[in-house]
Amino acid sequence: MIADIVQAEGAPCPTLVVDSDRLPPGSLASSAELAALRTWLRESGLGRIHKVALYGRSSDAAFDLDYRFVQTLADGADFRAGCGHSLLAATVSAGLPGRVRVRAVTTGDPVVCEPEPGGAYTVRLERAADVSALLPTGRPVDRLCGLPVSIVRYGNPYVFVEAGLLGLSSEEALLAARDDILGRLLRVRTAAARLLGLPAHRALPKIAAVGSYAPGRLSVRAVTVAGWHPSLALTGSTCLAAATVVPGCVPWRLMAGVRGRLTLRTPAGDLQASAAVRAGRLLGVSVHGKRARVLERAVPLPWRIHVTA
Known part of the structure; x- marks a missing residue:
């Protein structure tokens, strides 16, 4: 297997x-196989890799493609999350020309990767839904750990906390937040x-x-499984843009009625996202200017990882 x-x-x-078209059916679908893969990655000097994307021709x-994501964790693996960055990585790896339609099997979402001039992509989640259906608790605001938060699901579920209520009164303070803020967010995440x-x-x-520290722009500091995210997950950009059109929730209030293309400021720079809404329905969300590059082709993986009973 490569x-x-x-x-x-x-x-x-x-x-x-x-x-996955080159694998036996069911490969890399068990925790035992993924544990063996993680061990091999560690021993091969590739222990920094915690994301696995399986793709193949769609049935x-x-x-064009079916895509399944696995997030490897210290104590196992999570088969239920989605990852937009890994979906884009799989699309680039597949090398299909032009517009590529991807079925995200893990989450059931239809995603389009559209080439832009200069080698970037617009990644668009095309799941239509009533705006009210994006609130898994049915409420735009829930109170967790003493804080009003908004839980929104479009792709992955996200919990959005207003930075000012964490004592982060400036964009600089938010983007440079330290472990004390990380700890508070992790406690809220556990409660959610x-x-x-x-x-x-x-x-x-x-x-x-x-x-929100400037008109038409949201500043965001996100958490990943290993701590602070260096930027913002592609699924996070998608969900945050969706949340700005859900009346009453935290991102909607922070945007104060501003609509159209949204600038998201992260520690690694700005991202651009836009939500398409009509008559109270979210039609889709696009994240613009996304890039991925192949670091290494045809890495041979040990045979024992893909042998199944």
Whole structure:
């Protein structure tokens, strides 16, 4: 078995991308196989890789690729999360020309990767939904750990906390927030996981602190499984843009009615996202200017990883 190592800009680590059409059915679907893979990555000096993307030709004629994501964790793996950066990594690895329609099997979402001039992509989640359906608790605001927060699900579920209520009164303070703020966010995330009936020690829900310090721009500091995210997950950009059109929730209030293309300021620079809304329905969210590059092609993986009973 061989794999590519692909780095999407803004992702906390590269993705190990595997063409599932070249695997026996069911490979890399068990925790035992993934544990063996993690051990091999560590022993091969690739221990920084915590994301695995499996892709293959789609069985649905409406799509070009089927994509499945696995987030490896210290104590196992999470098969339920989505990762936009890894989806883009799989698309780039596959090398299909032009517009690529991807079925995200893990989350059930349809995603389009559209080439832009200069080698970047617009990544668009095309799941239509009533705006009210984006609130998994049915409320635009819940109170967790003494803080009003908004839990929004569009792709991955995210918990959004207003930065000012964490004592972060400037953009500089938010983007440079330290471990004390990280600890508070992790406690809120754990409470949100319990509220949603999810295991507290897994990857979901995600969480981010959000502030508005300039017109038409949101500043955001997000958390990943290993601590602070260096930028913002592509799924985070998508969900945050979706949250700005949900009346009453934290990002909606911070944007104060501003609509159109949204600038998201992160520690690694600005991102651009836009939500398409009509008659109270979210039609899709696009994240613009996303890039990924192949770091290494055809990395041979040990045979024992893909042998199944």
